[in-house]
Amino acid sequence: MGRLIKLENPPRINGYASVVGKREHEGPLSADFDVHDKSEKFGMDTWEKAESEMQRMALNLALSKAKLSPDALGAIFAGDLQNQCVGSVYASENFHTPYFGLYGACSTFAESIMLSALFVSAGYFDICGAVTSSHFCAAERQYRFPLEYGGQRAPTAQRTVTGAGAMVIGGGNTGVKITEVMPGRVVDKGINDVNNMGAAMAPAAIDTIESYFNESGKSPTEFDLILTGDLGAEGHSITLEYLQKRGLDIAAVYSDCGLMIFNRKTQDMHSGGSGCGCSASVVCGNIMKRFEKGTLHDILYIATGALMSPSSLQQGLSIPGIAHLVRLEA
Amino acid sequence: MGRLIKLENPPRINGYASVVGKREHEGPLSADFDVHDKSEKFGMDTWEKAESEMQRMALNLALSKAKLSPDALGAIFAGDLQNQCVGSVYASENFHTPYFGLYGACSTFAESIMLSALFVSAGYFDICGAVTSSHFCAAERQYRFPLEYGGQRAPTAQRTVTGAGAMVIGGGNTGVKITEVMPGRVVDKGINDVNNMGAAMAPAAIDTIESYFNESGKSPTEFDLILTGDLGAEGHSITLEYLQKRGLDIAAVYSDCGLMIFNRKTQDMHSGGSGCGCSASVVCGNIMKRFEKGTLHDILYIATGALMSPSSLQQGLSIPGIAHLVRLEA
Numbered sequence: 001m002g003r004l005i006k007l008e009n010p011p012r013i014n015g016y017a018s019v020v021g022k023r024e025h026e027g028p029l030s031a032d033f034d035v036h037d038k039s040e041k042f043g044m045d046t047w048e049k050a051e052s053e054m055q056r057m058a059l060n061l062a063l064s065k066a067k068l069s070p071d072a073l074g075a076i077f078a079g080d081l082q083n084q085c086v087g088s089v090y091a092s093e094n095f096h097t098p099y100f101g102l103y104g105a106c107s108t109f110a111e112s113i114m115l116s117a118l119f120v121s122a123g124y125f126d127i128c129g130a131v132t133s134s135h136f137c138a139a140e141r142q143y144r145f146p147l148e149y150g151g152q153r154a155p156t157a158q159r160t161v162t163g164a165g166a167m168v169i170g171g172g173n174t175g176v177k178i179t180e181v182m183p184g185r186v187v188d189k190g191i192n193d194v195n196n197m198g199a200a201m202a203p204a205a206i207d208t209i210e211s212y213f214n215e216s217g218k219s220p221t222e223f224d225l226i227l228t229g230d231l232g233a234e235g236h237s238i239t240l241e242y243l244q245k246r247g248l249d250i251a252a253v254y255s256d257c258g259l260m261i262f263n264r265k266t267q268d269m270h271s272g273g274s275g276c277g278c279s280a281s282v283v284c285g286n287i288m289k290r291f292e293k294g295t296l297h298d299i300l301y302i303a304t305g306a307l308m309s310p311s312s313l314q315q316g317l318s319i320p321g322i323a324h325l326v327r328l329e330a
Numbered sequence: 331m332g333r334l335i336k337l338e339n340p341p342r343i344n345g346y347a348s349v350v351g352k353r354e355h356e357g358p359l360s361a362d363f364d365v366h367d368k369s370e371k372f373g374m375d376t377w378e379k380a381e382s383e384m385q386r387m388a389l390n391l392a393l394s395k396a397k398l399s400p401d402a403l404g405a406i407f408a409g410d411l412q413n414q415c416v417g418s419v420y421a422s423e424n425f426h427t428p429y430f431g432l433y434g435a436c437s438t439f440a441e442s443i444m445l446s447a448l449f450v451s452a453g454y455f456d457i458c459g460a461v462t463s464s465h466f467c468a469a470e471r472q473y474r475f476p477l478e479y480g481g482q483r484a485p486t487a488q489r490t491v492t493g494a495g496a497m498v499i500g501g502g503n504t505g506v507k508i509t510e511v512m513p514g515r516v517v518d519k520g521i522n523d524v525n526n527m528g529a530a531m532a533p534a535a536i537d538t539i540e541s542y543f544n545e546s547g548k549s550p551t552e553f554d555l556i557l558t559g560d561l562g563a564e565g566h567s568i569t570l571e572y573l574q575k576r577g578l579d580i581a582a583v584y585s586d587c588g589l590m591i592f593n594r595k596t597q598d599m600h601s602g603g604s605g606c607g608c609s610a611s612v613v614c615g616n617i618m619k620r621f622e623k624g625t626l627h628d629i630l631y632i633a634t635g636a637l638m639s640p641s642s643l644q645q646g647l648s649i650p651g652i653a654h655l656v657r658l659e660a
Contacts, residue, residue: 003428005454046645075513083413084639085433089516089650098333098513099652100441101433101637103415111430115445122452124335142641183405183428186419307431309414311472315376320419322429 015066021162055091074125107305133164134275165280198235204321345396351492385421404455437635463494464605495610528565534651
């Protein structure tokens, strides 16, 4: 059966906001983020609490841009990279509203948008909040080494973005529409190099992009932008080349949030940005601003996730990937 | 705004299955489980892979009872307790279908059923699979100590169930109906005793049960059973007493999967069972069998989760709880 879901009566993005850390604020998309904190602590005493605070700020700001109070939220769909997704849990305590905890690794923001849009479109709730985050310092000590260790990174490694993005999704006649969604499948091509997540996630992106064009009958140039989440330099080139070999050329409109968020030449960011907060902050920053300015009209956003854990890798398992697609139209 | 969602055209449970370990098979609900393995390895070489295998077996068996092939699945909604929910990821690789990763701790099975039912009811997919699991040995080494350490457990501690439960949810005219759902809120009353999860989760159960009766206008005795997920002895008595003080007496019809799955006198299970696999295997075993026999007609299933991580506790944070409600009718 088909994977593509077309939303009749498409929900609208009523409000959106992005919150980022120091390096993201120093990058090329700086002007598009709403909030940043150079200390990356956001007034908290741990990196983990700082991450929750970024989520709280992003969702609060998205609500206030939508001129809505937190009471208006029917449900929150949220996730992050911390074990047991506690970053989102402690953030959501502030909103006293139904909470759906999600885990899709770096694909979580598209999963959150998708579920929010489907809930609004079905009339289950009038307004839903989608929010995700990641924090470089929290992710480093959980997945790799504490910062104090000063570990070296491989050339193909990516840097976890310190950032959060939130959207308030509801009805109305203004704002960007969510018109189609396609949930991803778990795709595992046996990649087990934890320093090359881009290569591990690329097969899932390829699977979803190819399925979308097969099912929709559309062609890539009908879109202003095809935007993957955080494939970085390695994953971006694998996706482009492989799709070209399969007869699908997306080069003219293809970009990746992980490549956009940092200046790889001046910021020493190796293969680019990654993490749940990467595409969340880019989409809720630069992309939404470009929709507002009228320079984007119709895009495909495909967030990618590497669904491994440090234990599964230690036990010799490979890194499965997933890619969820959302179509945004002006 | 209200939290209760009534499903017009209620979806049906087309198939269900449960898979458990040794202690669960030795307990009072033994005869109701479909599959067990005394070694708890299910043919695998790690506890973590064994957990994925339990999920795969449960979903496969639920599909075959529903006389459906895996191709019929529009999407899988799944989760577990392993870091980054990898238990569910490696299981879902076998099904090549859209995958929504969820994290609601021990409440995840109700979250999975709820989303599956809402997707089917809205017509997004014809058939969805809900599956969750936990494995005692995988959970012990991740959350507490490796088994070899031989740690002592506190009297209020619960034992993580080795088990998985799966439902195939779709249309048709036969099978148990899912008629109402109420997603839970994150409730945090400042409990931080990791050996008393029941007390940490009880406030969330109380919040959801009270909200349900307020919104629905029903009374507890209209149901054959009000079933919480894994509050255990402590959480069960807190929930009962507190609701009684608030004027809501559910004593006549109240039970808890964590209290049902083990014989606490003969099996030395302290406060009872817990884990994503606890209520999943009890509901997909004993409860569904009682519906089949005609001894249950209308129940409320409220799965409870403790949304903490070992790191969040080490950092001095409290344990937030959540409770998702699903109404099942013959």
